[in-house]
Amino acid sequence: METIKIQGTDDTPSVVLDPQNKVFEIGGRSMPEDVNAFYQPIIDWVEKNIPQIDDKIVFVFKMDYFNTASSKMLLDILVKLEDLYSDGKEIVVHWYYNEDDEDMMEAGEEYADIVDLPFEIKELDD
Numbered sequence: 001m002e003t004i005k006i007q008g009t010d011d012t013p014s015v016v017l018d019p020q021n022k023v024f025e026i027g028g029r030s031m032p033e034d035v036n037a038f039y040q041p042i043i044d045w046v047e048k049n050i051p052q053i054d055d056k057i058v059f060v061f062k063m064d065y066f067n068t069a070s071s072k073m074l075l076d077i078l079v080k081l082e083d084l085y086s087d088g089k090e091i092v093v094h095w096y097y098n099e100d101d102e103d104m105m106e107a108g109e110e111y112a113d114i115v116d117l118p119f120e121i122k123e124l125d126d
Helices: 035-052 068-086 102-114
Strands: 004-006 012-018 023-030 058-067 093-097 120-123
Touching: 004 035, 012 035, 012 058, 023 093, 035 068, 058 068, 058 102, 068 093, 068 102, 093 102
Parallel strands: 023 058, 058 093, 093 120
Antiparallel strands: 004 012, 012 023
16 A cells, blocks of 8 residues: 655645554645645545555644635545545544644634544644
8 A cells, every 4th residue: 555745845735644654644734736736646545545444544634724725625535534434434533733823723623513523623732
């Protein structure tokens, strides 16, 4: 099973999808020029690979900022996870936000309301 590791930039988040080490994380700033080109391989990976993983999946989001187009793609990822969860896959989402970042906390709360997934919203420890 392939691993995806994308180094974050000023415009794109870092992404680690590493089933061998049980790391599933997206974090940083997300405002890529072409959101489809950036996120579609991630969505495809989730759809193809998560069903093959036997262990509990903790999918982590540590976003500093995302634009409107990215918010739709993040929701698409969460909906894929929700579909797998409803099929019996053990999945929990950890949404982290910085202490003073009310917008990211609220974004996590909104996503938690939209998808039917175990969702933990946590303040980042420095």
